[in-house]
Amino acid sequence: MVSRVKRDFIVLFVVLGLAAVLPLMVREIYLYLVRLIGIYAIMALGLNIFMGYCGQVNIGVAGFFCIGAYIPTVLQDKLGWHYLIAFPISAFVSLFVGWGMSWPLLRLRGHSMAIGTIAFAMAVYLLFERFPTITGGSDGTVVPAMTLFGQTMGNIFYYYLILVFFAVAFLICYFLANSQIGLALRAVRDNEEAAAAMGVDINHYKRLAWLVNGVLAGIAGSLYAQQAGFISPDTFALSTNVLVLVMLCVGGPGTILGPVVGAAIMTILPYLLVKIQQYTLLMQGLVLFAVLRFLPDGVVGTISKRFRST
Amino acid sequence: MFKFLGDFLPIIIVGLSLGSLFGLVGLAFTVIINASQLVNFAQGDFAMFGVAVCWFALTVLNVPLWLAFPLGVIGAALFGLLTEKVIITPLQRRGARPFTMILGTMAIGIIAAGAVGAYTKFWWMKINPFLGSEPWRLLKLPIDHQGVMIIFATVVLVIGYWVFLNKTRLGLALRATGFNRDVSILLGIQTAKMVGLSFLISGVISGIAGILCAPLSAFNAIQGLPLAINGFIAVIVGGWGNPYAALLGGITLGLVRALLTGYLSSAYAEMATFFVLIIVLTLRPQGLFSRFMIPESKKN
């Protein structure tokens, strides 16, 4: 077990190292893609803890993504606070909202909870759309550029910022997954009754996984908003929920690399295969269907099962 | 007084019609839930697809309404059947977790939304009110005939459903499959076909509801999931597992929304749905009408 951890760390350092020098080597368009992959990977990692490890269904990730995007924007825009202060505040808001929502949500059984999560996302969307004076409504708002030491920060800065947060999110999920907590989450997924009989407080762990999911999605939202420069509620509509879900399923729920690989695949694929934007939804649906039907463990899951049997 | 009625009546009709849409979608959900314990996330897309087929027949093929309507319903029904064949049965055979089934139905729904959207470029699929745009007049009060048709159709559908379920052999087989699948198999009931039947019926009901309501509440390709959510909320508000309660739940939601839109503003109306949900979950989690039309022996 020790050598596996060392091996994983080496791989991680190599990947991060490559990512760190990438801006010196490739064009901006590729950096843009990598930034997006980083953001979506953070969300997918969080979703993985709740869905892949704890076995619950969350179709409302975009709710936290939206909160995370709007809070710093509004704080910078209306109150003039600096991004580096607004960012942690928004993470706390995500935590607080997630904690509050966990009480009614956990009272719902299985399927109803899934419905509850998407009802939450819809409610958030509506909330931010209906207060145009604060949030700019459906027209959207421009995100104020961030300045540090008098300089306006550009894409390269955001690239490294996202990389750092990606590394942090990855490590958090890695340590969580490979720990006693990870075992408890999987126990809740596999058999709630038996887990409870072994001393696992079901609601506590579901809540924990939900909060990890929510906070990571909120952080992803804050990063997204700042590097995009412009946000509107449509960015956080249904399609984002679906997209992250598909990323997780394609990559491999319940594995640690799965969400990252899935994020990479589903970010790059639209750019490779499909030139016309109106086919992306259809493509996402087909990919999800194909994965569920033929590759239920996702790319990473299937590969690691092959390795284990050889 | 007259003025009050003049304002109030249209609101009630809109509320009942919209509520019927939610309620019928909720009823369609419950049909599937009762037959197979499955939650169908593509439910709203069944309705959307029915509308799409009908719209296509009307505007592209120039087929008259009396033909386009049944075509749309058949489209929705076939879509329901397809869902069952293509994702439910294969996944169930593999012993997939409920989580996977939910995602599976979602995938089918997304494919439908994506396909229809790609064709319509995600624009509205407009269907004109069936009897023209002039409202009827009852003692000089305007009455929206589309709304009346919806209400009438809902009553007919629900009665028809009840008769089917309780007075026909097929309906009995369907109920038996829902109560106890294993025993039903032993009794010679083809439970797999029953599940397929439940999807078919669900598709028919959703299709009818969708097409009837399309003139009032415009549909585009991605209207499916929001509609499914509203249908779900109707089921939770009304009472899980009880199709008639789901209908009443939907009507309650529709009326609340219409009243808020009419007397306050539409901004509050959509949020209201969630407030009703939270209130019901807190105060009466089993649903407002959960005992409605449950036969005596079950009440305990």
Add this chain to the structure above:
Amino acid sequence: MAWWELFPNASDPLNLAILKGRAFMLNVKEISKDFGGLRALHQVDLVVRAGTITALIGPNGAGKTTLINLISGVYGPSEGTISFEEKRIDRFPPHKVAEIGIARTFQLTKLFEGMSVLENVMVGAHPWARNSRFFPTVLHLPKVRCERDDICEYAMKMLKLIRVEHLANAPAGNLPHGQQRLVELARALTTKPKLILVDEPAAGLNPHEEGMLQEALKSIVDTGITILLVEHHMRLVMRISHWVYVLDVGKMIAHGTPEEIGKNPLVVKAYLGKEY
């Protein structure tokens, strides 16, 4: 260090006099349970003494698993109380019951299919794994890593006690029935319980597996852990229990030593339907 030295409460073989001197560990008083209109248990009394194997037998449908579920917190009683070491536990949720020292196995084995056997057993460490909290875990602190190694070691010890350590890395979902039961026992043991509720462990076992089960149960009680054994199989019960309770149609109809029970006409009638 021999494996029996792990457990400080190792006891001597029991005879009836010593048995009667043992303290009450679990005290079920006048328990009744209704499900809707159906009364599954009526005014049931049961006492489990520390360090014994106490059996609960009865025909199918007598209410044995209902009683086990009540004790382990799956639901609460309609009437009556349950006490463990003098403390009321009848309203405790299942995870709290595990925390105070009562573990259980299930009639239909409930292993965690997505994990290996070793990981399954490691879940059992949860009630006493106090160092594995959220923040220490994500910071990967040494005390968390240490505890993980301890848990892993302890889980392997439990597997060795039940003599299934060779299965440690096998996926739990593919095991044959008898081995699944033994793994469940190992998992329950890992919670460091004072009392284990074993629910119909012998069902579906072949004679060889039954022998392994019997050895396992004896090993467990020799280390000082108390067992409440729910069984339908008279043979196993008669061979290893110190005290037997007989349940029929929700009521306790007899209790005593295995010999007394075997000769009790009420018990014979309950099982066989007529006087012999």
